[in-house]
Amino acid sequence: MIQPFLPDVSELVCQVFKRNFTVFRRTWMVSMSFNFVEPLLYLAAMGVGLGSYVRPMEGLPYLNFIAPGLTVTSAMFAAAYECTYGSFIRMEFQKIYNAIIATPASADDVVLGDMLWGGFKSLLYGTVILLVILALGLVRSPWALLTPPVFLLAGITFAAMSMVWVGLVPSIDSFNYFFSLVVTPLFLLSGVFFPVDDLAPAMRAAAWLSPLYHSVRVARGMINGSVGTYILADILWLAVLALLLVPLALYLMRRLLIK
Amino acid sequence: MDNVIEVHNLVKKYNGFTAVAGINFQVRRGECFGILGPNGAGKSSTVKMIYCFSPVTAGEITVLGMDVLSRPREIKARMGVVAQENNLDPDLTALQNLVSYAGFYRISSAEARERALELLGVFGLEEWSNHKVDDLSGGMKRKLTIARGLINRPEVLILDEPTTGLDPQARHVVWQQLNSLRERGVTLLLTTHYLDEAQHLCDRLIIMHRGTIVEEGAPGKLVERHIGAEVVEVVKGAGAATEIVASSKDFIKGHLVVGDNLYLYPLDGRELVRLLGQLGVGRLYLRPATLEDVFLKLTGRGLVEE
Ligand SMILES: Nc1ncnc2c1ncn2[C@@H]1O[C@H](COP(=O)(O)OP(=O)(O)OP(=O)(O)O)[C@@H](O)[C@H]1O
Ligand SMILES: [Mg+2]
Secondary structure, three states, rough: OOOOOOOOOOHHHHHHHHHHHHHHHHHHHHHHHHHHHHHHHHHHHHHHHHHHHHHOOOOEEEHHHHHHHHHHHHHHHHHHHHHHHHHHHHHHHOOOOHHHHHHOOHHHHHHHHHHHHHHHHHHHHHHHHHHHHHHHOOOOOOHEEEEEEHHHHHHHHHHHHHHHHHHHHOOOHHHHHOOOHHHHHHHHHOOOHHOOOHOOHHHHHHHHHHHHHHHHHHHHHHHHHOOOHHHHHHHHHHHHHHHHHHHHHHHHHHHHOOO | OOOOEEEEEEEEEOOOEEEEEEEEEEEEEOOOOEEEOOOOOOOOHHHHOOOOOOOEEEEEEEEEEEEEOOHHHHHHOOEEEEEOOOOOOOOEEEHHHHHHHHHHHOOOHHHHHHHHHHHHHHHHHHOOOEEEEHOOOOHHHHHHHHHHHHOOOOEEEEOOOOOOOOOHHHHHHHHHHHHHHHHHHOEEEEEOOOOHHHHHHHOOOEOOOOOOOOEEEEEHHHHHOOOEEEEEEEOOOOOHHHHHHHHOOOOOOEEEEEOOOOEEEEEEEHHHHHHHHOOOOOEEEEEEEOHHHHHHHHHHOOOOEE
């Protein structure tokens, strides 16, 4: 008898990833061009517009302060969309999960494959914005070359977070709430636009729990060349979150898929 | 090994609701085995447990000698599945659907492509290989789903209502394919609520009703056992059923009222028709008995035995 809480995972995870990649290869132009418009708008409106009224933050000109956060934000939104709307449509409307579970793949293979795919999209969308800010002269250190793996790790955490939501509230209408109650607050309060030290103590503690907060710290340190051992602590925290959320997501989704 | 699938005291419950209530049957190697039953009988629940999709609540299933609970991946590797719902991948083309699916059976891409093209040919879908699934008609989608179920060259193919929603011509094409698969030695397990389909394809079948097996055997034998050779159908005879049955009781083995119609199971059809003619009974037909009559008798209401 299979233990219901333990994940049952095989290398067929890669086939799920490959399936998503096959689809993406045909549609990437359309799906990607939408996504880097938004960070560019933030850079223009907040960085340039608002930035001219704002004093430097943590010793950085405002544009340089927010640019790294926008790379990670882009990564977060990519995984969050992919593993709510994207995964739910594949599961519920297209019945793709069911079709794959009838092959030697398990439900866990399918869901993990979709979460890794979400992580990959974070890597991609984060890197695209990194290239954009590089072109704008906002990357100050070669440490920035190490941010893509951070996008991937953060992306897997965001993907798992999204999948946990799908597992708990499997309805397409609920995803609005996920974005307005979880993703947007993270976006606004995780130190992308102002240091979390300025928040009330309770909110500061909450921000500390946020995976985005830690990703932003790492990206900002690397892109602006102020790296230190604190970065290792942030990465460790991201890894711990991923290790907690991924099995939880697998468990909740298995409950949904296997009846 | 003789039995490809063995089902023992199988039970399926969904939150306390019993969908399958302790059934037993075996499917032999190389045969076409049917599960027949009305909506909600528990057909899909049964086959989903067999193809290791849905957990068994109680009882036991072995497929190819392996327990479904302990060795699902090995079983699924040697099995093909055509589910009741349409679950082709709408984001992929017909060819990509087969090639992508082959990956889950650990078939190399070159081999997958070769098999996919061959299967598209067998099912007459070559011209559609680069079309998205949504461009295909219902019949073509179903054929593609069956082709996909064969990509791993399975020993057993499970089909949950393979022809529901198809026009008669498309159904016959699917039947031909299934018959030729059986000739090649593939064991088939299919569910259906089409009785002609069961009669046409199945060597043996079970009839399920509300989670239990109400009858089992070869289609021809079942008809013989329950109905006989012929049926006399009295259109709108339900109102006068009592009188008609009373006056023809020496000529019939049984009868059944379904809706407005009265069905009589004659000892000798022509004699009964002559008698009913003398009684002035209106519209009636004499026709060969089919599985449908067995099905109506076993699952329909108004069952009365003489
Ligand atoms: N996931 C589920 N949760 C709760 N009840 C279910 C579930 N799946 C099936 N049932 C119930 O179990 C019973 C048997 O369903 P099943 O799908 O096995 O029937 P079926 O014989 O395949 O019917 P059909 O011909 O309509 O496909 C039905 O009453 C159905 O409502
Ligand atoms: Mg069904």
